[in-house]
Amino acid sequence: MKIKKVFIVLSITILVGIGVVFEKSKINSGKIVMGANYIKEVHEVDDKEVDNVDEDYSLEKFFRPSKSPILNDKIEKSLYDSYGKNQNEINLPKELLKTPNDTILNYFSVLRDAANPLDETNTGCGTMGDARGPYPVAYNFLSNSYKERLTYKKYLKSFENKLHINLVKLNEVVPDKDRPNDLKYFVEIEVIEGSKEKKGLFAYYYGYIYLDEEDGVYxxxxxxxxxxxxxxxxxxxxxxxxxxxxEIEYGDWCSLIKGDVVVESDGYEKKAYFKDKDNNEYYVLFYTLTNGTDIKIADYKKNQDGKWEVIYIEPKNCLDKNKN
Structure with missing residues (x-):
């Protein structure tokens, strides 16, 4: 009987282990979507139900789509002459790439009316927008090093079933700790995706765009x-x-908080302020997405001169230490 129980426990352990490995393989699968690395959403979440009576968790907040105005509304008519050309035959006007902001806004303005429907997609009627014409142009907003890693064929395929793209959020954010010299921008996009039925589906993505100066442009x-x-x-x-x-990651996990956490909001930006036991002041910057969730952007600590400085706190490291 004891042997049978041991066998059952071992079997469950093996299955859980396989599940973890499979989950990690999905996260690091190398999938490309709309020219970007596809990052699966990962949260430290237990399965507790949330009390929806609280205002912060109202159902309307999470289920309603964006009312944000689109940002990619620039129209560069001269680019229409490049539609239909091979990607290697296109030279972008330098004024479209003068600043990182210009580059991103013009990139998404080119992609806005692009459409790459699958054969079985029944969304829309007739030709949608500028069809595949904009993709070779958009591809030239990528650096040479990015093109070496992502061929045009793969780039085009990554837009399959994507029929319209709106840029709804754009902000420069602090660089990654391991990429201190890279310019980094936060974006949120609203995408109409195709369906086998005669309807389009709205999907939202958030992420980061990294830029570099190349031949005097970004x-x-x-x-x-x-x-x-x-x-x-x-x-x-x-x-x-x-x-x-x-409260949980910085307080419970890292024992870093003394007193209350105070949150201040300005549009979709949130700052969560707190102090540690030595009265050092911190705040964590968040952006609220269209789906109502808050995404951590950066950590800040007030220095001896009373100025906020970027720091890098990894609460998961505290959790790992506690487990050990």
Whole structure:
């Protein structure tokens, strides 16, 4: 009887291990979507139900789509002459790439009316927008190093079933700790995707665009997009809310907080302020996505001169230490 129990426990352990390996393989699968690395959404979430009576977790907040105006509304008519050309025959006007902001806005303005429907896609009627014409132009916003990693064929395929793109959020953010010299921008995009039925589906992605100066202009050297989930935050998980996120990860995990966490909001920007036991002041910057969830952007600490400085705090490291 004991042997049977041991066998059952071992079997369950093996299955759980296989599940973890499979999950990690999905995260690092190398999938490309819309020219960017596809990053699966990962949260430290337990399965506790959320109390939807609280204002922060109202169902309307999470289920309603964006009302944000689109940012990619620039029209560069001269680029229409390049539609239909091979990507290697196109030279972008330098004024479209003068600043990182210009590059990103013009890149998404080119992609806005591009469409790459699958054969079985029944969305729309007739030719949609500028069809595949804009993709060779958009590809030239990428740096040479990015093109070496992502061929045009793969780039085009990554837009399959994507029929319209609106840029709804754009902000420069602090560089990654391991990429201190890279210019980094936060973006959120609204995408109409095709369906086998005669309807279009709205999907939202957020992510980061990295840029570098190349031949006197700014080109895109890397991109990461993560799809937004609309059915986790309304029912499960503290990690989607700025205040709860800071209280648990910085407080419970790292024992860094003394007193209350105070959150201040300005549009879709949130700052969660707190002090440690030595009265050092911190705040964690979040952006609220279209699906109502708060995404951590950066950590700041007030220095001896009373100025906020970027620091890098990894609460998961505290959790790992506690486990050991």
């Amino acid at each position: 080109k895109i050297k890397d991109m990461n997009y993560t799809p937004e989930n609309y059915l986790c935050a309304p029912y499960h998980g503290w990690s989607y809310d700025a205040k709860s996120f800071v």
